[in-house]
Amino acid sequence: MSNQLDGKVALVTGGGRGIGRAIARCLAAHGAAVLVNDLGSAVDGAGADPSAADSTAAEIEQAGGRALADYSDVRDFAACEAMVDRAVAELGSLDILVNNAGILRDHMIFNVPQEEFDSVVAVHLKGTFNCTRHAAGRMRRQRSGRIVNITSTSGLYGNSGQASYAAAKDGVVGLTRVVSRELGKYSITVNAVAPAAVTRMAEEYAAGDAAPRQPPGVIGSPAGALSSFDADDVAPFVTYLATDAASGINGQTFAVWGGVVSLLNDPAPARTLTKPTRWRAEEIAALFPSTFALDLINPAPPRES
Ligand SMILES: NC(=O)c1ccc[n+]([C@@H]2O[C@H](COP(=O)([O-])OP(=O)(O)OC[C@H]3O[C@@H](n4cnc5c(N)ncnc54)[C@H](O)[C@@H]3O)[C@@H](O)[C@H]2O)c1
Numbered sequence: 001m002s003n004q005l006d007g008k009v010a011l012v013t014g015g016g017r018g019i020g021r022a023i024a025r026c027l028a029a030h031g032a033a034v035l036v037n038d039l040g041s042a043v044d045g046a047g048a049d050p051s052a053a054d055s056t057a058a059e060i061e062q063a064g065g066r067a068l069a070d071y072s073d074v075r076d077f078a079a080c081e082a083m084v085d086r087a088v089a090e091l092g093s094l095d096i097l098v099n100n101a102g103i104l105r106d107h108m109i110f111n112v113p114q115e116e117f118d119s120v121v122a123v124h125l126k127g128t129f130n131c132t133r134h135a136a137g138r139m140r141r142q143r144s145g146r147i148v149n150i151t152s153t154s155g156l157y158g159n160s161g162q163a164s165y166a167a168a169k170d171g172v173v174g175l176t177r178v179v180s181r182e183l184g185k186y187s188i189t190v191n192a193v194a195p196a197a198v199t200r201m202a203e204e205y206a207a208g209d210a211a212p213r214q215p216p217g218v219i220g221s222p223a224g225a226l227s228s229f230d231a232d233d234v235a236p237f238v239t240y241l242a243t244d245a246a247s248g249i250n251g252q253t254f255a256v257w258g259g260v261v262s263l264l265n266d267p268a269p270a271r272t273l274t275k276p277t278r279w280r281a282e283e284i285a286a287l288f289p290s291t292f293a294l295d296l297i298n299p300a301p302p303r304e305s
Contacts (some may be wrong), residue, residue, distance in 0.1 A: 004243045006031035007030040009093040011083060013037045013074050013131060014101030016052025018199030019150065021230045024056050026235035026285050028065035029243060033091045036060070037083060039102065043201055046101035048073075057146035066076050067148050074101045074127030093142070096242045097135045099128040099172070100117060101152040106161045124168035128175060132190075136183060144187035146242045151243070153219045156264065158299060169194075171248050173253055177266075180251030189250040191241050194264070195234040228283040230256045236243040240294055 010027045014020035018040030024034045034055045040049030053069035060067035072079040087094040103123045105116045128149050139145025154162045155170030166281060173192050180190035196202065237256045240246055255262040271292055273279075 004032040004245070005096070008032040008095040008242070009035070009087050009091040010098065010242065011035045011037060011087050011094060011135070012098040014039075015098075016040060016054075016056050018201060019057075019195050019197050019234050020098070020100040020106045021056045021193070022098060022197075022231035022235040023069070025060060025063070026200045026232070026239045027096065028060040028067060028097075029063065029181050030239055030243075032096060032242070033066035034060060035068050035083065035087045035091060037072055037074070039071060039073050040221040041103065044105050045105060045123060049190035054303070059202060074099075074130055075122045077133075079131045079291065080127075080130035081134040081230070083131070084138055088138060094135055094138050095142075095144065096146045096148075097131055097139075098148045098150070098238060098242075099125055099131055104152065104165060104200070106163055106165065107163075109163045109224065112164055117167075120164035121168045121171070125171040125175070130174050131278070132175070132179060136179070136188070138185065139188045141188045143186050145186075146246070147179070147183075147188065147190040148174075148238050148241050150175075151192045151194045151253065153196070156194060156253070156255075160300075176253065178250055184250045187247065189241070191247065193234070193238055193241070194253065194255045195231075196255075197229045197231040197234055198209070199239070201232060235259050245301060 005027060006222050008031065010024070010032040012020050012024040012034060013029065015036040017211040020038070024036050028034050033168035033302070034057075036053045040052035040055070041047050050069070050071045053071055057067040059070040070083055070086065074080060081226035084094055101123060103120060105120055107116065130149060132149075134189065135145065135147065150174050151172045152165065153159075153167040155166030156173070159166060176190050183190055234256050238253065241249060254262045254265055256300070273287060275292060
């Protein structure tokens with residue numbers, strides 16, 4: 001492997017399994033020392049198991065890399081500060097942060113327990129905030145850094161049953177956009193990656209019967225050319241974002257799976273109506289059907305009963 005990340009120190013949350021494990025191993029294979037964080041919870045966030053972080057750290061060490069295991073809970077603000085301090089104290093720096101830890105608890109909105117919404121937001125959105133908040137201070141002082149936030153097409157495109165998860169993951173994209181603007185001037189980049197891979201969280205991709213949605217404007221072979229989506233397919237792009245070569249890429253969101261890497265556009269007005277005074281509801285009602293509504297698609301029209 002190349003040594004593009006020699007001398008760099010990375011913190012990967014949720015690095016014990018799945019996509020985080022693949023990213024941690026790939027960063028290490030390119031020369032980074034890695035603090036492998038993982039609480040070791042079940043998919044739904046219950047429980048804790050140090051063997052998750054331990055096993056990835058051991059794999060990296062066995063492959064000749066440098067890694068330490070960390071069992072902190074990313075929901076805990078103080079624990080995330082201690083994790084950043086630990087990376088600096090024990091590995092010498094903090095150059096790369098990958099906010100990847102995640103859980104999944106799906107219900108239709110009319111059945112979502114309040115506690116379920118809170119727990120999903122706490123891991124994905126608050127966890128990303130917690131680590132970014134503390135890493136940002138360190139990276140700002142050193143005038144360099146790379147932050148990659150793992151998001152999901154679930155919120156970007158909408159996926160029934162995932163209101164909590166989508167809200168948290170789109171929150172991560174909003175956080176990414178703002179923090180990239182705040183930290184860019186200190187030579188820190190902050191980008192988001194929406195992956196898809198067969199993991200215990202997304203077993204449906206294993207059967208090849210559920211393909212991630214193919215964004216428009218694909219360059220290269222269609223996603224369907226790969227029969228399954230491996231976590232190791234996602235890791236090289238995240239690794240690239242972590243290198244010095246990616247210094248000009250900031251505030252972007254990418255979708256990555258199989259052999260596909262897509263740059264997703266920032267939301268932009270598709271159509272605009274303007275007038276120099278305030279619109280009245282009646283005027284909008286008169287204009288809307290012959291303008292905006294011409295090719296609007298209702299993602300869930302009422303069922304005929
Ligand atoms: N697999 C996919 O297709 C897919 C699609 C879109 C987004 N994602 C996102 O990718 C990321 C990784 O998911 P995965 O598929 O590898 O799942 P996974 O369950 O294999 O790995 C997630 C890891 O996060 C850890 N974790 C959970 N809560 C934690 C906490 N509070 N603190 C620290 N660690 C914690 C878990 O112990 C687990 O090892 C998640 O953010 C997920 O939402 C995955």
